[in-house]
Amino acid sequence: MDMLVVNNLYKSFGGVKAVSDINMTIDEGEIVGIIGPNGAGKTTFFNLLTGIYNPSSGDIVYKLKEEVSAKSFKPFKMTKYGVARTFQNIRLFKDMTVLENVLIGYHNNFKYGILSSIFHLSSYFKNEKKGNEEVTQLLKIFDLYDKKDTLSKNLPYGEQRKLEIARALASKPKLLLLDEPAAGMNANETKELTKLINWIRKEFDLTIILIEHDMSLVMDICEKLFVFDYGRLIAQGNPESIQKNPKVIKAYLGGE
Amino acid sequence: MKILNKKNILSILAILIVYAIVELLTHLGVIDSYIQLNLILIGINIILAVSLNLITGFTGQFSLGHAAFMSIGAYTSGIVTAKLGLPFIVGIIAAAVVASIAGIIIGIPTLRLRGDYLAIATLGFGEIVKIIAINNDYIGGAVGLNDIPQYTNWTWTYFLVVLTVFIIYNFIKSYHGRACIAIREDEIAAEAMGVNTTYYKILVFTIGAFFAGIAGALYANYFSFIKPDSFGFMKSVDILVIVVFGGLGSISGSIIGAIALSLISVFLQNIPELRMVIYAVILFLIMVYRPQGIMGNVELKLFNKKGGLNGYAGSK
Numbered sequence: 124m125d126m127l128v129v130n131n132l133y134k135s136f137g138g139v140k141a142v143s144d145i146n147m148t149i150d151e152g153e154i155v156g157i158i159g160p161n162g163a164g165k166t167t168f169f170n171l172l173t174g175i176y177n178p179s180s181g182d183i184v185y186k187l188k189e190e191v192s193a194k195s196f197k198p199f200k201m202t203k204y205g206v207a208r209t210f211q212n213i214r215l216f217k218d219m220t221v222l223e224n225v226l227i228g229y230h231n232n233f234k235y236g237i238l239s240s241i242f243h244l245s246s247y248f249k250n251e252k253k254g255n256e257e258v259t260q261l262l263k264i265f266d267l268y269d270k271k272d273t274l275s276k277n278l279p280y281g282e283q284r285k286l287e288i289a290r291a292l293a294s295k296p297k298l299l300l301l302d303e304p305a306a307g308m309n310a311n312e313t314k315e316l317t318k319l320i321n322w323i324r325k326e327f328d329l330t331i332i333l334i335e336h337d338m339s340l341v342m343d344i345c346e347k348l349f350v351f352d353y354g355r356l357i358a359q360g361n362p363e364s365i366q367k368n369p370k371v372i373k374a375y376l377g378g379e
Numbered sequence: 380m381k382i383l384n385k386k387n388i389l390s391i392l393a394i395l396i397v398y399a400i401v402e403l404l405t406h407l408g409v410i411d412s413y414i415q416l417n418l419i420l421i422g423i424n425i426i427l428a429v430s431l432n433l434i435t436g437f438t439g440q441f442s443l444g445h446a447a448f449m450s451i452g453a454y455t456s457g458i459v460t461a462k463l464g465l466p467f468i469v470g471i472i473a474a475a476v477v478a479s480i481a482g483i484i485i486g487i488p489t490l491r492l493r494g495d496y497l498a499i500a501t502l503g504f505g506e507i508v509k510i511i512a513i514n515n516d517y518i519g520g521a522v523g524l525n526d527i528p529q530y531t532n533w534t535w536t537y538f539l540v541v542l543t544v545f546i547i548y549n550f551i552k553s554y555h556g557r558a559c560i561a562i563r564e565d566e567i568a569a570e571a572m573g574v575n576t577t578y579y580k581i582l583v584f585t586i587g588a589f590f591a592g593i594a595g596a597l598y599a600n601y602f603s604f605i606k607p608d609s610f611g612f613m614k615s616v617d618i619l620v621i622v623v624f625g626g627l628g629s630i631s632g633s634i635i636g637a638i639a640l641s642l643i644s645v646f647l648q649n650i651p652e653l654r655m656v657i658y659a660v661i662l663f664l665i666m667v668y669r670p671q672g673i674m675g676n677v678e679l680k681l682f683n684k685k686g687g688l689n690g691y692a693g694s695k
């Protein structure tokens with residue numbers, strides 16, 4: 124069952140065609156990777172998928188919690204649709220604790236009004252208790268529970284990346300978009316992260332799209348790869364075929 | 380559920396004891412009308428600072444128009460109690476409601492603005508309010524509105540301060556409040572996590588203006604006389620200085636800041652020029668040596684999550 128369909132997607136900034144004529148179909152439960160040289164348009168593609176940018180033309184259709192197309196994307200609505208993401212340049216809430224960061228991810232799962240928040244009515248306690256329990260669960264999975272009261276800016280780099288994933292998961296997504304989750308991690312951390320991604324994918328029934336430069340991670344867990352170059356999708360297929368694809372080799376070696 | 384736990388009862392008791400002590404000292408004549416005047420001014424400043432802290436300290440929306448909301452509240456209560464002859468409680472509620480409507484109105488167009496631009500827009504809003512007041516004869520124009528009944532006393536002030544702190548503190552400790560802090564920390568990430576930043580920005584302007592309006596009502600019905608100049612740009616700066624001094628994002632800091640800076644003004648009353656110089660020096664020293672303010676974003680024990688005022692303590 125396809126859950127994401129991208130049709131003839133374009134995005135240009137002034138004269139720069141950051142994303143150019145992308146067509147893509149992602150099936151439910153898949154884990155796919157997007158690779159490509161710097162500036163290929165990968166992050167821009169994520170920003171289009173999450174409503175941060177509007178397409179110059181073309182469309183994106185999700186068939187998740189409901190069927191929606193790019194017209195109705197707004198960044199804050201994406202978690203309601205079932206889409207959550209992390210950022211290439213870590214965007215944690217720096218002066219908030221680890222626990223609070225993940226509670227923000229849980230934002231849309233809280234169900235009590237302003238009055239209840241002001242007078243701390245019983246729905247406040249019920250919701251906060253449930254939210255705290257679920258978030259605590261996540262923190263334990265990510266090995267961050269011992270640091271729940273640490274300000275997120277004081278975490279080591281690798282843990283900040285993990286916290287971003289935990290925060291995204293707290294929104295209970297169906298589709299998780301990871302923008303270079305292993306960037307800045309050492310080989311050991313990357314290996315551990317690979318395991319973790321595999322595990323959460325099964326545990327939470329996720330579809331995952333990840334952008335990554337680390338080939339060991341990509342080859343390890345992705346069932347399918349999409350290769351971007353100069354905004355275009357130049358190849359797609361399983362990791363083995365991509366490794367042998369002459370267009371891909373050329374793009375990476377930089378020949379014309 | 381746990382509304383009447385031990386901590387909350389202790390907080391309520393502490394609140395009542397402070398009230399009773401001041402009442403008692405007033406009856407004994409230890410607190411004369413001069414001290415009472417200053418207590419009321421401190422109370423008004425606490426309401427203003429805590430409500431501005433919600434907008435600027437917690438949500439990160441730099442505002443230089445807070446005195447304008449106070450002005451709207453003051454004139455509203457002035458009209459309701461002096462011109463219409465209605466009771467003070469009606470004046471207070473009307474002041475809060477009208478000011479919060481102004482908060483919505485200023486909130487919407489300023490949403491697209493950040494940082495300096497937002498500051499300039501809110502400053503412009505303050506000037507517009509002042510000019511409207513100056514040119515409106517019904518409310519006395521530049522001369523001001525007088526013969527406002529003197530209803531404000533220690534009791535009104537004290538319990539309205541308690542109400543303000545209670546509501547804003549509880550709001551902050553909810554997921555709504557956390558969403559506001561997330562907006563301050565990183566707007567794009569907050570949006571990506573499902574926080575409707577537009578909604579929350581308007582909401583905090585509305586709540587902040589609501590309480591500034593109440594402060595205005597207390598002011599108008601204490602001094603019996605208000606004029607547009609009383610709520611100009613400098614008043615907005617005064618409030619901002621308190622918030623920055625106490626700590627952006629600390630309610631206890633705003634309370635301590637309001638008390639400290641009100642006392643400084645009292646001591647320097649006869650030399651108002653010096654007061655502004657001292658304010659500037661304080662602000663300078665804070666910026667250089669303690670940019671996070673006296674309290675940073677930390678709360679005093681009484682206000683601590685586990686320590687009370689209804690705090691949710693279930694996050695073990």
Ligand SMILES: Nc1ncnc2c1ncn2[C@@H]1O[C@H](COP(=O)(O)OP(=O)(O)OP(=O)(O)O)[C@@H](O)[C@H]1O
Nearest residue numbers: 136139141159160161162163164165166167168211
């Ligand atoms: N907001 C923007 N305004 C102007 N140009 C932009 C903007 N965002 C991206 N670009 C341009 O679009 C192109 C694609 O950038 P993008 O960040 O999507 O690349 P990327 O594949 O994620 O690269 P990297 O691997 O370095 O992260 C680049 O040329 C970039 O300069």
Ligand SMILES: [Mg+2]
Nearest residue numbers: 165166167211
């Ligand atoms: Mg990128």
